[in-house]
Amino acid sequence: MKLVIRVKLLPTTEQASALQATLRACNEAANHASRHAFTTGIKRNRELRAQIYLQIKDRWSLGAQAAQHVIKKTSDAYAALAGSLKAGTLGRPGSKRHTKATSKPITFRPHAAQPYDDRMLSWQTEQRTVSIWTVEGRMKRLPYTGHEDQLLLLARRRQGESDLLQQNGQWYLLATIDLPEPPENPAPQGFIGVDLGIENIATTSTGTRHSGRRTNRTRQNDRRLQRDLAKKNTRSAKRRAKRHAGKQARRTRDINHKISKHIVAEAQRTGRGIALEDLSGIRERARLKKPQRVTINSWAFGQLGSFIAYKARRAGVPVVSVSPAYTSQECSQCHHIDRRNRPQQAVFACRSCGFVEHADLNASHVIGRRGWWVWVCGAESQVPALKLVA
Numbered sequence: 001m002k003l004v005i006r007v008k009l010l011p012t013t014e015q016a017s018a019l020q021a022t023l024r025a026c027n028e029a030a031n032h033a034s035r036h037a038f039t040t041g042i043k044r045n046r047e048l049r050a051q052i053y054l055q056i057k058d059r060w061s062l063g064a065q066a067a068q069h070v071i072k073k074t075s076d077a078y079a080a081l082a083g084s085l086k087a088g089t090l091g092r093p094g095s096k097r098h099t100k101a102t103s104k105p106i107t108f109r110p111h112a113a114q115p116y117d118d119r120m121l122s123w124q125t126e127q128r129t130v131s132i133w134t135v136e137g138r139m140k141r142l143p144y145t146g147h148e149d150q151l152l153l154l155a156r157r158r159q160g161e162s163d164l165l166q167q168n169g170q171w172y173l174l175a176t177i178d179l180p181e182p183p184e185n186p187a188p189q190g191f192i193g194v195d196l197g198i199e200n201i202a203t204t205s206t207g208t209r210h211s212g213r214r215t216n217r218t219r220q221n222d223r224r225l226q227r228d229l230a231k232k233n234t235r236s237a238k239r240r241a242k243r244h245a246g247k248q249a250r251r252t253r254d255i256n257h258k259i260s261k262h263i264v265a266e267a268q269r270t271g272r273g274i275a276l277e278d279l280s281g282i283r284e285r286a287r288l289k290k291p292q293r294v295t296i297n298s299w300a301f302g303q304l305g306s307f308i309a310y311k312a313r314r315a316g317v318p319v320v321s322v323s324p325a326y327t328s329q330e331c332s333q334c335h336h337i338d339r340r341n342r343p344q345q346a347v348f349a350c351r352s353c354g355f356v357e358h359a360d361l362n363a364s365h366v367i368g369r370r371g372w373w374v375w376v377c378g379a380e381s382q383v384p385a386l387k388l389v390a
Helices: 013-040 045-059 064-087 096-102 148-157 213-232 235-270 290-297 301-315 359-376
Strands: 002-009 114-116 121-124 129-134 137-145 158-167 170-178 191-196 200-204 209-211 273-277 319-322 347-349 356-358
Touching (some): 002 148, 013 114, 013 129, 013 158, 045 064, 191 235, 235 301, 301 319, 347 359
Parallel strands (some): 191 273
Antiparallel strands (some): 002 137, 002 170, 114 158
């Protein structure tokens, strides 16, 4: 199982300047390669490298490995775009999003991450330092820090490339580690259904509700602040909006980590699996009023699902995804489906058998039962292997 660990670099002012110049040069070269690929239609790594490798290497004073990684980064970006277009995540051909994505070359930000292999980057894990290539020469004994448990994993399990990244004025290395994956529980004692929502971010079929009331109030305040700052449209307002957006993202990530950890721990302790709704493409399928769209789209449900998936894999807990169709309208007792079964947002009252339950809890029971049938019918975990930043 592959995970990504982020370690923080501690460069001096001169070292930070060299790192910044390196990222700028690499991304300028990547933009040149992208324009060439867009113009000529040559987007495969090998063919693109044959045409522009020497030009990129000499023009931006890049080392041989750096130039090759720049070209591969460009090629990978176009491959990812092609995959998104094929999957329909950017809309249909002719739509505004589709046209915007295909009408111009892919561009890289000046501080976008740059991959490094072991010939450009060496780790001294005992000393907690790295030796890294820059456009100003090899930089040695650059110290780094991080969470102690993650640094131990880094020393024992690091594999493959690492990415140099600048974020909010700080410097990081994203290193891949390969963890042994425990065997998946072959005979789960049922499945914990997880219903995702707004009033309750996650409700499990075991009766646990992770309330979103306090979080929703904070999110409303965040949106109000964003609107006010956007109206001002001054440089200081833009800087404050950017800082606040980072704070929002960190808060959301922290909450999702805590919820996913609790759900996986409960499933592991009780010997059960986890059933999640397959919400891929839900934003395109859902027909909601504008205020509802803002509320639903402002929470990272996809991130929460991915956190549950990778933590479950580390714990050997099976995960299945089920169809989300009518989970909020189906009775968990008699399985009668009727939109009138939801007289109120939080109340489920079956029109057939009279069963009454909290709506989110009833939906979680439906999801758990569907997960069990997916497992019984022989379907394996439908959640793909993930590469997450720990």
